[in-house]
Amino acid sequence: xxxxxxxxxxxxxxxxxxxxxxLVALGYTMVYGIIELINFAHGDIFMxxxxxxLFMVTNIFHLSDVSKMxxxxxxxxxxxxxxxxxxxxxxxxxxxxxxxxxPLRNAPRLAPLISAIGxxxxxxxxxxxxxxxxxxxxxxxxxxxxxxxxSIDITNTDIIVLVVxxxxxxxxxxxxTSTRIGRAMRAVAQDREAAALMGVNVxxxxxITFLIGAGIAGAGGFVFLLSTNNTVFNVGFELGLFAFTAAxxxxxxxxxxxxxxxxxxxxxxxxxxYIPDRDLxxxxxxxxxxxxxxxxxxxxxxxxxxxxxxxxxxxLAEKV
Numbered sequence: 001x002x003x004x005x006x007x008x009x010x011x012x013x014x015x016x017x018x019x020x021x022x023l024v025a026l027g028y029t030m031v032y033g034i035i036e037l038i039n040f041a042h043g044d045i046f047m048x049x050x051x052x053x054l055f056m057v058t059n060i061f062h063l064s065d066v067s068k069m070x071x072x073x074x075x076x077x078x079x080x081x082x083x084x085x086x087x088x089x090x091x092x093x094x095x096x097x098x099x100x101x102x103p104l105r106n107a108p109r110l111a112p113l114i115s116a117i118g119x120x121x122x123x124x125x126x127x128x129x130x131x132x133x134x135x136x137x138x139x140x141x142x143x144x145x146x147x148x149x150x151s152i153d154i155t156n157t158d159i160i161v162l163v164v165x166x167x168x169x170x171x172x173x174x175x176x177t178s179t180r181i182g183r184a185m186r187a188v189a190q191d192r193e194a195a196a197l198m199g200v201n202v203x204x205x206x207x208i209t210f211l212i213g214a215g216i217a218g219a220g221g222f223v224f225l226l227s228t229n230n231t232v233f234n235v236g237f238e239l240g241l242f243a244f245t246a247a248x249x250x251x252x253x254x255x256x257x258x259x260x261x262x263x264x265x266x267x268x269x270x271x272x273x274y275i276p277d278r279d280l281x282x283x284x285x286x287x288x289x290x291x292x293x294x295x296x297x298x299x300x301x302x303x304x305x306x307x308x309x310x311x312x313x314x315x316l317a318e319k320v
Contacts, residue, residue: 005151010270016158016227018266019165023220024243025250025258026172027093027213033189033253034209036109037101040116043240044123045093045214049085049221050231051127054138056081063139078141078226082164085218093214094207102203120237127233135232138225161223168216169259175212176255185209189253242269242296249300251310260311268296 024046031039057063061077069077100119104112145156176182187195188205196202224239225231246265250257272295303311 002151006274007271008150008152010274011267012152012154012158014267014270015263016161016266017269018263019162020220020224020227020262021239021243021246021266022259022262023165023168023223024217024240025246025262026169026255027217028244028247029250029253029255029258030185030209030213032247034185034206035101035105035192037112038116038244039101039213040113040240041096041100041119041123042213042217043236043243044120044127045089045096045236046217046221046224046240046243047127047231047233047236048092048123049089049218050225050235051130051221052085052088052218053081053222053225054131054136054231056084057139057141063141066140067143074142081141082219082222085222086215087218089218089221090211090215093210093217096214097207097210102206124233124237131231131233133233135230138229138231140229141226157227161227164219164223168219172212172216173255181205181208245296245300249303249310251312254310254312257310257312264311265296268292268299 024043027042027045028039031037031042057077061081063069063077066074096119100115101112104115142156142160147154147156147159176185184195184200184205185208187198187200188202192202195205224235242265243262246261247258248261249264250259250261269292272292
């Protein structure tokens with residue numbers, strides 16, 4: 001494989017995984033923009049989305065060999081599974097906000113942060129009890145088809161991931177910028193007390209923010225399972241960490257920044273695998289795959305040193 005072909009292939013892979021990072025990063029940045037809380041449970045909501053999708057295809061549709069399923073039935077299964085993941089995760093997000101965050105809204109900032117970590121651990125333990133500590137394989141939800149664009153190989157699952165991510169990201173941007181609830185969300189993010197004085201139901205807006213963010217994470221869980229065909233109880237921890245990094249990288253509180261940050265991190269992780277495998281001194285790990293995580297956080301540190309607000313963030317006065 002020529003260097004150009006390899007570069008383009010890694011570009012495709014980076015965009016696919018980066019799209020999933022972006023979907024999860026949107027939830028982090030939405031919640032922070034509204035109530036300035038780092039919702040550490042958000043990655044585990046994404047994980048629950050993979051479990052809901054797994055349950056649907058194995059226990060509801062009893063899927064074993066998708067190649068024998070008529071196209072119409074397969075399409076209906078995909079839509080219903082995706083919607084189920086979105087709905088369950090959205091309701092879970094609202095429940096978490098109501099039980100774990102709302103009572104602590106006026107408490108010192110450390111209290112809701114600890115609560116978020118507790119919710120994260122609780123969700124992981126629930127998942128471990130449901131599926132066990134080991135990775136669980138899922139059946140193929142679509143027959144795997146490879147398309148060759150020149151010398152680049154792209155699969156139908158890659159296309160589905162990119163299309164779903166693009167539709168959701170564009171839809172969310174339209175919702176926030178062009179609808180009444182979006183204006184209310186922006187008003188609460190700018191000044192919660194002033195928005196309440198103008199008649200905005202702040203509690204309702206915050207609940208809707210959790211609903212939307214968690215629902216998009218559920219969609220991310222669906223496309224992740226569709227793409228990788230496996231899940232594990234702690235998959236949300238690592239992927240959530242990268243998604244949170246994407247939100248910070250793009251500018252926490254900025255939707256477009258979260259989308260861009262997710263794509264950038266996906267591309268970084270893919271491109272680092274291009275580093276050849278050679279021995280290094282002092283027993284250091286060698287090969288690009290071993291340095292993926294280090295490369296992401298090294299670049300993040302450099303960007304935050306020279307631009308603390310992230311790529312698209314703006315310096316704002318701290319709220320009191």
